[in-house]
Amino acid sequence: MIELSELRDSAAKAFPAGSILPNREESWQLASEMGWLLVDLPEDLGGLGLGRAAGAAIIQELGKVLCTAPLVPALLALRGIAGAPDFDGKAQLVERICGGEYVPLNMLPGSVRAAPDGSLSGLVPGLFEADMASTVLVGSDDGYRLIPLDAEGVTLVERPLWDESRRIFDLVLAGVPASAATLVADGEAAAALHDEIARSAMLYVAADSLGGAAATFDLTVEYLKMRKQFDRPLAMFQALKHRCADLKIALTVAEALFETRAAAADTASVVELGAMKGHATDTFRLIVEDAIQLHGGIGLTQEYPVHHYMKRAMLNLQLCGSLDRLQEVTGRAALAAYA
């Protein structure tokens, strides 16, 4: 059995700290060669069967360097495909993905309608790096479908992001013939699949956020130790030390909740994992917010890296449900539990 710490170490070695925003295609190839697409895939489908926590450990390390390889949407799609009831070409598709083909899942809610003739129309936002893909897995309120991007009526529209470490696309469906798409799950099967994917999604976005938060925090403390004003390093001022201590506390607390929920991710509820994701992304937000302020003017420049983390943090807050929504759902569930 591979230990999580070994996975972390190999991820940190492949993507060393400090070399942020590695090239997207090269990173993807490296991630694929390292076998990271296989970690959460069951062994009977050719994977390593190490579970979500293994994927999360890798993603947390990649988050530190703002990795541009879209491992999260790929692992989510793979979990969906692997967990779906058998469909034509399932084994072959899994094999292609394991060989390095990028098949993403949309990470924002999509809306797809089927016309009486079965043709599909709708708008599916939240497809990361979709220009690297030839097929996408689309989750919407009426199920999960595999859609080839070269099918008739399919258009990809890039939506430029503030977060330049990622690229995001809308998928526009205008009368895509029913025969072009493969319905992999609907009804109860889709609902069950949705929960399985949501567990992973919450965990992975949290992992990415906490990796980014740790890197941002380290960057900030190092900067304060180096930058001098009033004949002393900024790190000597107690007002700034206390802010750093508060951030360290917040980060450690968020990591503890993350690790606890990650270890129980297969049995924890989607609500519990969502609460953890909200907490982790909000901690990333807190840290980037102070990081910019503590850097002063240099923090507002393009040439200094801290802004990249800030933009990633703010985007992560929007994925898999907003903080407001997740907190409300958590409160509602806790209220019901104490009924």
Add this chain to the structure above:
Amino acid sequence: MTDQASPDTLRSELRSWLAANKPQGWRDITDHKAFADSQKQWFLKLVEAGYAIPHWPKEWPGGGRSLAEQKVIYEEMAAADTPRLLLSFISTYHAYATLHECANDEQKTRYLPGILKGETWCQGFSEPGAGSDLAAIKCKAERDSRPDGDVYVVNGQKIWSTMAQYADMCLLLVRTSSEGAKQAGITYLLMDMKSPGVTVRPIEQIQGDEEFAEIFLDNVEVPVSQRVGEEGAGWAVAQATLASERGLTLLELSNRMRGALSRVAELIREHGHAEDRGILRDFGALVTQVDAASALADRFLENRIAGIERVGDASIVKNAYSRALRAYSLLGVRLGGMAEQYRAPITFGDLNTGNWMADFMNSYAWTIAGGSEEVQRNIIAERMLGMPREPKGWVL
């Protein structure tokens, strides 16, 4: 003794014992004396059952438990909502650790058995002029000869001594020299609270509780044989005292707070807020904050069980708990509305007294006592993150 038993066996043993033996109605006690009596009875019952001192070595009844087993005991006590052991806490942790690690055999033989009979200890460390800066203590001890052996004659004042009004003995830090570094002139004594010249005045706290007291020392004679370690080596002994509590309290308290979230849920329902999305969000955020603080306390203890502890870890755990406690009690005060502004009799030493305003006020004990939040932040920044200290030498 069941020192080879698995934590699971211990857990089920303890559950059945607690079901039959846990104190009933302790939350209704609002009189100080009755509270102290009930604490002593509960402690003695736990001693008899073998659950009071799991962290002592196994030659003591109920001792020799692993940290993993101690964790089980604290978790089950919290789950059963038993009263916390406040009165005997200093005795079984601080006094025990000091005696066990630093005292001579005669002192150990003399004092350790008494603790199990309910002899209560308090701690005489802080002074009005020495709070966060503990090494600045001034309480003076001068050596003098007496026909039946040398004594230290002690004069000064101690403050913030938990339940000193009920204590039989005191762990006392005194100054025996003003030469050199301020830490170097400190000596550690074991003082009988019934000695002539000892006056204890309970401090009435903001919520009407009297958990702390002041101790006035007027020519109090402490035999030199009651000194722990060498003269001038008291600072090192004090570190052993302060390091005695190994993260179990915060685990216990976090578990108790997790259980007490039901009280917030009751308030939300009683006040008709069950569909108020703003309040549901705040409740959801609180539940997550409490879960996170519990997860951290748990991880901290698991690390200690595995022999891992980094400087600053304890500071982070304490801060996480105390901030969650503040948020918990504050939400209660807010949701409880005017009802919480009327004075109510409270149960001592509980984070969950039945009055939210009292709980809110009491939450400050955790951000101030035992090393204030500000001191903890300095420890984290300087010793964990390696941020440089400010230059010394600034004179008022």
